[in-house]
Amino acid sequence: MTVTSVHDPSHREALWELEDAFERGDLVSAFGTCTVSYEGRAASDLGPGDRLLVLKPDGAALVHTDEGRKPVNWQPPGSEHHAAVREGRLRVRSTRSNPDESLTVRFSDVHQLSAMSVTGGRDLTLHGSEEDLRTRILERPELVEPGFEPRETERPSSAGPMDVFGVDADGTPIVVELKRRRVGPDAVGQLARYVRALREELGVDDTAGGDDADGDDAPAVRGVLVAPSVTDRAAERLADRGFDHVALDPTPEE
Amino acid sequence: MTVTSVHDPSHREALWELEDAFERGDLVSAFGTCTVSYEGRAASDLGPGDRLLVLKPDGAALVHTDEGRKPVNWQPPGSEHHAAVREGRLRVRSTRSNPDESLTVRFSDVHQLSAMSVTGGRDLTLHGSEEDLRTRILERPELVEPGFEPRETERPSSAGPMDVFGVDADGTPIVVELKRRRVGPDAVGQLARYVRALREELGVDDTAGGDDADGDDAPAVRGVLVAPSVTDRAAERLADRGFDHVALDPTPEE
DNA sequence: GAGTCCATTTCGTAC
């Protein structure tokens, strides 16, 4: 682990430091006054101001102002960093192809430039994801409803893989869509696509709602949305389609 | 504009610098070896390693490794930063409420700590957004189809606001959904919701497909998806619903 | 505050 750092460098000095850092594969942090322009999937321009530029050895570039979680400008990993002194400014440019994109940062002043060779853990252990919710349901199917039997996860269909496929106490097929947090109407649409695909595949009535043409009490394929909660509009759409909502968190309440 | 910077500070020195920086409302960049833990909407742990910690005066906190565009851990704007020395380590903690979330970074070593008072332009001019696509269509409606007349943007419906509402050459209502880039099946679902809502509102046949029960050639409300391109599955769903796709970019080709 | 939807979404994974 090594850190190099220069305070108020000349553009020439900053250029040397940058090129060395690129060479070493360092993570770079640069404070300075700059303009930024981007051209690629969209196009943008940013006038002069003080910002933090972060350059990563994997090609990622981030321009941060003093506000917001999102960088005001950036370039994705896989880009190539180049630095040069042009027209009295330090120009740092990150480019990539497919899609063709380019980010250009022009520093009128570099106030602080640091670079660190980075080692060590990159792997995060995360809890509370949709996968945790699936695990929870597979271990305790009765949380969905008494008699529920999961049969398959990521079951393929013409509409894509459904989160959990199973049957209820009556043997009726159930498509379960999992969401780790409160959901809106889009999730119902997603569930509807899977149910529809399965109904077509099984050659059963694809009428929405709780009754089919034969007068049975339930549609031949049920849809269940498992999520902590749903919005009003989502609840309406669930009712329209004859689907059920089961309120469940990815991790048990404390 | 002022930059303060310390190299290999003791935890005590780093603590002073951090507290001064918080006081001044500076943007902070810190290189060091640390562990990170998060608890809130989910929960996560990250073992020891070299990282870059960015602390913003608006409360945002970002932990970056040497890879990826996304921070490996973060805290949203509106959080509060606190620093302390605990158990021989420098502990930086960002917390917020609603939802309750907390990010804790524990440095065994701080290698470089810089802080800059930030001023200047924060406003980005961006081109190529969905709004640009809408503008383009409103100025040249024939790009959608000859005879198309836009009547309203963001027209309300029970399914939410539709991007553009208008009529075709025959006076048939058209719902236009705009996407700035290639789309999958979800966009078709979105369009379908709006068309469905409008059909209900107008009290017309809500049968999917190109023919209605009276034997007319077109449904009483048409759906048009304007996007640079669509995936195969999206195209299928468009055909199922009897909707049209118009290939159009948010900005004219060069 | 909640709901809804866009985003240069990013990111992972399967095909």
Place this chain on the structure above:
DNA sequence: GTACGAAGTGGACTC
């Protein structure tokens, strides 16, 4: 590489 869906999505805007 493309497609599809999850994400601690973030962020803007409306109600």
